[in-house]
Amino acid sequence: MTLELRRYENRKLYDPASSTYVSLADVRDAIAGGEDVCVLEHADGRDVTVEVLGGVIVSLCRTERMTAPVERLHLLIRGWHKNLADQALRAGRHVKRLLHPPGAAPHAQPAGDESTAELRDRVHTLEQRLAHLEALSHGGASTPAKGSDPA
Numbered sequence: 170m171t172l173e174l175r176r177y178e179n180r181k182l183y184d185p186a187s188s189t190y191v192s193l194a195d196v197r198d199a200i201a202g203g204e205d206v207c208v209l210e211h212a213d214g215r216d217v218t219v220e221v222l223g224g225v226i227v228s229l230c231r232t233e234r235m236t237a238p239v240e241r242l243h244l245l246i247r248g249w250h251k252n253l254a255d256q257a258l259r260a261g262r263h264v265k266r267l268l269h270p271p272g273a274a275p276h277a278q279p280a281g282d283e284s285t286a287e288l289r290d291r292v293h294t295l296e297q298r299l300a301h302l303e304a305l306s307h308g309g310a311s312t313p314a315k316g317s318d319p320a
Contacts, residue, residue: 172196172204175211176221182208193228196221254306261299 174191175183182191196206200222208221 170204172199172206174206174208174221176208176217177211182221183211193221193225194232197225197229200225251306254302257302258299258306261295261302264295265299 172184173186174196175185177183182193182196183189184191200206206218206222207216208218209215210217
């Protein structure tokens with residue numbers, strides 16, 4: 170079963186099913202009891218579950234002197250980073266296919282066209298970032314080229 174909560178501007182969590190406000194401790198107890206939790210921002214419906222669950226972890230570490238296994242936290246962060254890098258890699262490949270379709274003749278740059286030059290610079294920067302992300306997703310450390318901005 171999933172506990173569906175709403176978060177209001179004042180950061181309070183509200184359970185519409187029971188018409189009560191709930192604390193992070195209540196969220197923790199629900200999860201410990203086997204429930205999944207979904208938290209939506211009341212104003213716009215945006216899913217803020219990850220933020221609230223992060224707050225539960227921080228609260229546990231502070232109030233109950235709980236020490237999370239550091240190795241698991243490292244794995245969580247690495248997995249999250251890898252997932253983001255993989256998503257960026259797929260998006261970058263799609264952009265490359267759009268910009269350079271297979272078999273398409275290269276386009277000549279018109280002389281004095283500043284907007285085309287700016288776009289080419291942006292594409293070059295994106296390609297450098299993509300190469301950096303590809304290296305990260307394959308577990309290697311990548312050193313960006315001098316003068317590049319991989320972030």
